Amino acid sequence: MPPLTIAELLNLAQVTVLTIPTGSDTPELLLGGTRPFKIENDVRINQRTHISILYHHKGDEVIEYPETMLNSDTSIGYFLHMTPTDEPFNPVRNIAYSAGKPSGQSKGHKWPVPCLVDYTTCQGIRICPFVGDDIKISSHTEGSRAALQLQLDQRNAGRAYFSAEEEILNKTIAWFRFITDNGCGYNLQEAMEYSEQELAIKDHIQLMPTKAKWGQKTKKTCQGRIIIRQRQEQSYICCEHYGSFSHKHFVLYPARSGGYNFDYLCALIVNDEPVISKIELGAHQQGYGPLMSCTTVRNISSVKVNCENRHRTSSKGDTLMTEMVRLSCSSRFTVIRPEDGYWKECPKILLICHSPHTHPIPLPTTTPVQIKAEIKALICSLEHELADMTPRCFCRHPAVINRVKELCPAVEEPMVAHLHPSLANLDHIASYIHTEVKAVLPHGTGWDGVTHMKRIQDEEEVTPYIRVIK
Structure with a gap:
């Protein structure tokens, strides 16, 4: 039996066909030259599914950012023409959007050949809670590398040039977070007694690195408090167990804190609000620092739990790591392909995209x-x-x-x-x-x-x- 045509496979009603040239010297393996060789309009798949535009592509072309429609009752389709010798695959594995539950599969559909129907849902993206409203409410129906670059350029448009002062501030905050999250780091000493308030803060702080390690057990180390001491009119930071007979505990002198703002670090440790506010407000006026709004966006498949930037929360006033939150999406993907045993008769795959994406364009982190x-x-x-x-x-x-x-x-x-x-x-x-x-x-x-x-x-x-x- 020869390969079936699109009309035989989908039992199409009235269609309008427009043929356009491919006209690209880019290798077919790459994404830049991916263009449809035929476009059909108003294609009816069944009583419930109507495709407004159907793009025909060669089987070895990669559909990275499939289009959708604003109206959830209509959709965009991509028809992949493959050869009987090609391995069948799910084209959703090539797209930049993370697909997952709700998902499922059904079979036994009575087209000219028995077909499998797979459906998945876009999982959205992760964003920092401190991102602007323009990112939170953004949506799109078309995506591309050029549109993604424009989106990134717009986010960084108001960004000040990177300066040495900003680098020092960022390194100081990162060093403070490391000290807070990991503590002394020396071998576990005698049991410590903490107040209820200290225990609550400690449990909240240690929860962040535990999540970031995805369940990996953390080595138990010295639980001593990190404090500030004076010696010969000089302040230094150390573990409370540090002393003349225990030099292996954590200690940091100003002379050894190259690349850090030692005064700012001390203020963060003791929560000296006047000093902290003065430094961070000055940084905010220059366009950086923990008081600035964020632009961090990550794919849902990213293993990173926390935002790479530190932010000062309004409720507690601390600079704890900020856990990114999910920005959900209701866009759906449906894939129709022949059942096993019918691939050589009909080596074709149909990808249907429904509803707009209610989030920014994701980064292309999935290898096709x-x-x-x-x-x-x-x-x-x-x-x-x-x-x-x-x-x-x-x-x-x-x-x-x-x-x-x-x-x-x-x-x-x-x-x-x-x-x-x-x-x-x-x-x-x-x-x-x-x-x-x-x-x-x-x-x-x-x-x-x-x-x-x-x-x-x-x-x-x-x-x-x-x-x-x-």
């Missing part, structure tokens, strides 16, 4: 399936170098550089990150390397790996490479 396959193929091609391969070595490898140049001919000195911005995160590449190493060397490169190779070798009738293990 096609680019991920290209990276994994490059990793596997390194063969004997795979055992001790690291992300940095992979990015600098001549074979990788040559392949990237083939894929990005318009870039003078391309890097792996030119394939997709998510690959600038070396943790992504590290996970791909780890997966391939685990497949090739399931028992690792140590003694267990050698004995595993010896067992395999003994089962084969070839001249042994490993003859003796001692």
